Amino acid sequence: MSDLTRYRMTVEYKGTDYSGWQRQKHVPSIQQSIEEAITKFSGQNITIHAAGRTDAGVHATGQVIHFDLAPTKKPMDAFEVTKAINAHLRPAPIVITHGEVARADFHARFDATNKLYRYRIVNRACPLGLEKNLAWVQYKPLNVQAMHEAAQYLIGKHDFTSFRAAECQANSPIRTLDRLSVTARPYDNHGGTEIWIEAEAQSFLHHQIRNFAGTLQMVGEGKWKPSDIKTALEAKNRAAAGPTAPPDGLYLMRIDYP
Amino acid sequence: MSDLTRYRMTVEYKGTDYSGWQRQKHVPSIQQSIEEAITKFSGQNITIHAAGRTDAGVHATGQVIHFDLAPTKKPMDAFEVTKAINAHLRPAPIVITHGEVARADFHARFDATNKLYRYRIVNRACPLGLEKNLAWVQYKPLNVQAMHEAAQYLIGKHDFTSFRAAECQANSPIRTLDRLSVTARPYDNHGGTEIWIEAEAQSFLHHQIRNFAGTLQMVGEGKWKPSDIKTALEAKNRAAAGPTAPPDGLYLMRIDYP
Numbered sequence: 001m002s003d004l005t006r007y008r009m010t011v012e013y014k015g016t017d018y019s020g021w022q023r024q025k026h027v028p029s030i031q032q033s034i035e036e037a038i039t040k041f042s043g044q045n046i047t048i049h050a051a052g053r054t055d056a057g058v059h060a061t062g063q064v065i066h067f068d069l070a071p072t073k074k075p076m077d078a079f080e081v082t083k084a085i086n087a088h089l090r091p092a093p094i095v096i097t098h099g100e101v102a103r104a105d106f107h108a109r110f111d112a113t114n115k116l117y118r119y120r121i122v123n124r125a126c127p128l129g130l131e132k133n134l135a136w137v138q139y140k141p142l143n144v145q146a147m148h149e150a151a152q153y154l155i156g157k158h159d160f161t162s163f164r165a166a167e168c169q170a171n172s173p174i175r176t177l178d179r180l181s182v183t184a185r186p187y188d189n190h191g192g193t194e195i196w197i198e199a200e201a202q203s204f205l206h207h208q209i210r211n212f213a214g215t216l217q218m219v220g221e222g223k224w225k226p227s228d229i230k231t232a233l234e235a236k237n238r239a240a241a242g243p244t245a246p247p248d249g250l251y252l253m254r255i256d257y258p
Numbered sequence: 259m260s261d262l263t264r265y266r267m268t269v270e271y272k273g274t275d276y277s278g279w280q281r282q283k284h285v286p287s288i289q290q291s292i293e294e295a296i297t298k299f300s301g302q303n304i305t306i307h308a309a310g311r312t313d314a315g316v317h318a319t320g321q322v323i324h325f326d327l328a329p330t331k332k333p334m335d336a337f338e339v340t341k342a343i344n345a346h347l348r349p350a351p352i353v354i355t356h357g358e359v360a361r362a363d364f365h366a367r368f369d370a371t372n373k374l375y376r377y378r379i380v381n382r383a384c385p386l387g388l389e390k391n392l393a394w395v396q397y398k399p400l401n402v403q404a405m406h407e408a409a410q411y412l413i414g415k416h417d418f419t420s421f422r423a424a425e426c427q428a429n430s431p432i433r434t435l436d437r438l439s440v441t442a443r444p445y446d447n448h449g450g451t452e453i454w455i456e457a458e459a460q461s462f463l464h465h466q467i468r469n470f471a472g473t474l475q476m477v478g479e480g481k482w483k484p485s486d487i488k489t490a491l492e493a494k495n496r497a498a499a500g501p502t503a504p505p506d507g508l509y510l511m512r513i514d515y516p
Binding site (some may be wrong): 010013014059061062079082083086090091094095096097098124125126127128129131132134188190192 | 271318344349382385390450
């Protein structure tokens with residue numbers, strides 16, 4: 001019998017100054033920051049696993065991770081482990097918002113039944129001040145109703161080759177998209193609006209949501225009709241869809257488990 | 259007749275890395291950043307006036323300014339002037355969200371009939387990740403209903419000496435507070451809440467809202483009864499009220515004019 005305890009934790013971070021979730025040589029990653037914080041208080045070298053490997057510049061409010069820890073010299077409960085990680089993460093813009101002991105076979109990635117991502121577009125005539133790096137800015141007015149109409153063509157089980165990054169390592173380009181909604185709300189005192197593209201599925205392909213956002217933007221500015229997105233999907237060719245939107249607007253919001 | 263044009267503009271900024279609105283020697287200010295941006299494209303040395311002089315670390319979504327500009331070599335309309343300022347502000351977290359030509363006697367500060375400030379508290383068991391420096395964090399649960407009840411004792415025309423900074427330069431400690439509301443909304447996936455203290459008045463004393471926030475926090479955690487705030491107000495003594503809350507949570511949201 002193993003004396004390791006498996007922890008499940010929720011993580012929030014601003015991804016702007018990181019090379020992404022995954023540990024890489026010579027560049028700072030979210031994974032490395034958290035692993036080092038754990039080593040500092042426990043003396044243990046551990047590997048953490050995340051539900052979604054976010055790219056450089058992508059943010060999270062609800063990333064989920066798991067890792068195993070051997071007993072610490074002074075016994076600690078899950079809240080104490082959480083607090084210790086947060087204390088050693090400071091002053092990084094990364095924080096554990098919840099920690100608990102999980103079943104020994106819980107897996108943050110393989111057990112996930114649903115993921116919610118939000119892509120934020122600020123639609124106004126000037127750049128971002130207060131929220132620099134926290135959204136994609138579009139200066140020309142976007143037609144949100146047309147974007148939402150276009151998004152509905154993507155829902156369901158499809159071959160998403162047209163919206164998949166060339167470097168995507170998934171075995172299959174087939175995914176089932178459960179929700180893709182486009183909604184707007186006021187952003188400032190001068191008619192600016194904030195557009196949310198929200199996507200839910202059990203899993204996504206690499207760059208899939210940023211490619212959705214870049215393509216829906218073309219519908220929003222009127223270069224494409226909503227139904228053109230169906231043609232792009234059916235082409236099964238990355239060149240048939242729009243560009244990849246920048247990482248600044250993307251947030252991993254929530255992961256659901258059974 | 260003067261050939262100067264008076265401009266009125268709305269400004270949004272993240273105050274974290276600035277010493278505040280007002281120009282000071284040897285430290286970066288919002289005022290200096292904007293004045294230098296104007297000089298860069300116009301060649302003119304001008305002074306800008308703001309509706310509210312925010313402190314170091316305080317943010318704004320709706321600061322209002324005015325300034326006078328002589329004709330530029332190439333004639334520019336208000337939108338072009340706005341765009342030129344924004345281009346020269348990059349990469350600072352400061353942006354002009356709206357610019358227009360104003361009456362020659364418009365004054366951003368003296369003409370204001372109402373100011374709206376918001377103080378943001380994030381109430382949860384862990385620090386901020388994504389929104390570091392953008393709110394005040396309170397780890398223990400606060401009683402929002404009690405805070406709102408306490409706030410109502412402050413509404414109306416009062417001598418606010420108890421909530422006024424020692425260095426406040428106003429001639430009189432008497433102000434009329436038109437609204438002070440305390441409301442809550444969800445913040446994260448784990449029961450965290452975001453509390454807004456919103457204050458409206460024609461003008462405020464130095465640190466008045468941060469002193470309200472620091473005192474309402476004591477009511478929220480149960481150290482004070484709501485009616486204790488009335489006693490603090492009537493004492494007309496800064497020592498009778500609570501501490502000054504940090505600048506991170508304070509936002510200048512909107513200035514109204516006739």
